[in-house]
Amino acid sequence: MTLTELRYIVAVARERHFGRAAEACFVSQPTLSVAIKKLEEELDVKIFERGSSEVSMTPLGEAIVRQAQSVIEQAQGIREIAKRGKDPLAGPLRLGIIYTIGPYLLPELVKNAIEQTPQMPLMLQENFTVKLLDMLRTGEIDCAIMAEPFPDTGLALAPLYDEPFMVAMPASHPLAGRSHISSQELKQETMLLLGTGHCFRDHVLEVCPEFARFSSDTEGIKKSFEGSSLETIKHMVASGMGITVVPGLSVPATPQPHLVHVPFEAPVPMRRVVLAWRRSFTRYEAIAALRNAIYACALPGVVRLSA
Incomplete structure (x- = not known):
């Protein structure tokens, strides 16, 4: 044979x-x-x-x-x-990334990776944290960009940045002119949330735990609405259907006419974004090259971290 x-x-x-x-x-x-x-x-x-x-x-x-x-x-x-x-950098690197980071990091990251390590193309997989952890375990991907916390699976981790949260609201909202806002002031608002499975939904509920009690069969206007993506929810917010909480990197550099982003008061809620890979993965130079490509991104408004 x-x-x-x-x-x-x-x-x-x-x-x-x-x-x-x-x-x-x-x-x-x-x-x-x-x-x-x-x-x-x-x-x-x-x-x-x-x-x-x-x-x-x-x-x-x-x-x-x-x-x-x-x-x-x-x-x-x-x-x-x-x-x-x-050449440890030769060959593709299979990278996973969660939905609430991918659209805001990948365009510049892929550009940097092509410029810095053209021999190491990125093969991308966008998914939920739970699915990416499973794919790491089975070897379907080599590494993943995710937000802590997630279950301890014995992975090697490298901190990338801390990303503050901001409140997105219609430009006509009474709080739109504020320089800062507290989570307590959001209690009386209609909150739009990501659907179940998104770790960022859990992060928002930690900031505003009172919205965890809302369900799809709640009576009245004060209920949580669920969307499939942050961009979908932002469009709903801009049309006046409520407010939401978003990660800092998703805030566009150019002000939008119908949408305003207001920072939280201190202590500002945030999430830690990390790069995770299997400890058995031996292409250390590839991981280092990926981190360099990430740090070469503008990353406006975040706090960069080092191992």
Whole structure:
């Protein structure tokens, strides 16, 4: 059994046709057919059912093809390890990031990464904290940018910055002219929140715990509304449907005509943003390069941190 034979059966499974699979593998159809026949004889199983118009896999063949794909990926991993030994920055870095950070950090971060480490493209995955932690555990991503706190999973952590919260409200709101505002003053307001699953929702409820009691079946106008993204909620706020709390990086540099952002009074609530990775991840230079690319971003209004 060889890797070449495994690549052939994966190609046939993908193309459902011996001729197209041979073209994809840059070999003649007889060469591919003979190799697959040899493998079937070696394993003493039938991997494919040959039809007049299309090739299908036998039930046992499906399991064999799945394992073949895994073996091919592992073999490719060996090449990647060897490549990284020559240049630790060579090869993509799989980065996860939570929804309430991605839109405001990624555009400049990706630009910086391309300029500083073009040999290390970022493969991005935007998701909830819980999902990113699971993806880190299973090796689907290499590292993630998240906000503390989250469950202790034995990850290595590097603090990036502390990000203050601000109150977003319609420009016509009575409190819009204030230089600062306290969380107590928000008790009588209609609060718009992110939906369940967003860690920033939990952060806001820590600042304004009285809104935790509101649910979708609450009577009257003083209830919490849930949105799928911060930008959706901001548009709702601008239209006069309520107020919300936002992270500092989401505040645009240019004032908006229908939306005002007011800082909190001291002590200002904030969240700590960190970079997390598996302790078994050996590309330390890649992590350092990513941190440098993050610190090269403007990061207006945040407090930069170092390890």
